[in-house]
Amino acid sequence: MTVDRQDIVAEARRWLGTPYVHQASVRGAGADCLGLLRGIWRALYGAEPESVPSYSMDWSEPQGDERMWDAARRNLTSKRPSELATGDVLLFRMRDGGIAKHVGVASEIGAVPRFIHAYSGHGVVENALSDPWRRRVVACFAFPLEVK
Template structure:
């Protein structure tokens, strides 16, 4: 794993134990899954590319729009799921027919893959990327490379 991806994984692991707080993005203070990605972005790349507007827990569900997927495509590089590597962002569809709206960062690949995510009721945790989680992945994205 190159230095850039090591930095992403190390930063994500530094958020472990942060409580789950909807719409937040504050290391140790609280975050949701998007807030975790935003916080890692700020720590590794600097300023966020856009200001995230307020959102409800059921955002994008009524209209069935893949808002999170579209935003990820606009600011990150899509990568085939089977080529995911540590430091990549994983997008999950939690229920069949629902919009994809959960994010995590792959931390380990191979025989025992793992990912970090902010999970309601648990906070920021590192989980095994077990079959039930892996089958929910619908897209994979790479953070843009640092320019400096």
């Protein structure tokens, strides 16, 4: 089975309006940014590729561990942010010197790029990938397009 990039975006858009709930991943009920990705994965591929341990709001910042980045490398395909395509996963560093701990899905590219993410205080939303967001992007990943 093949997953089309538009399938990824369509599934992400089904989550729009889902409230922000830390560690949740249930469309319509609650999700954080990782929960959104987990829900997209389950809808398109079935079972999640690995279990997600409990995590605090500060993730692994005190230790400086790049847990989200490491998990993305294990389960997605790394690519250069300059190669961003619709349906790709963007990994963000929310502050200088901090770990990368926010993710979103590119919903549109081109002149007015957009992305879908779950953001505290806002829920799952689609925003412009404006310069302030773009400056925080530290990595880009593709979902697998072939399903085994």
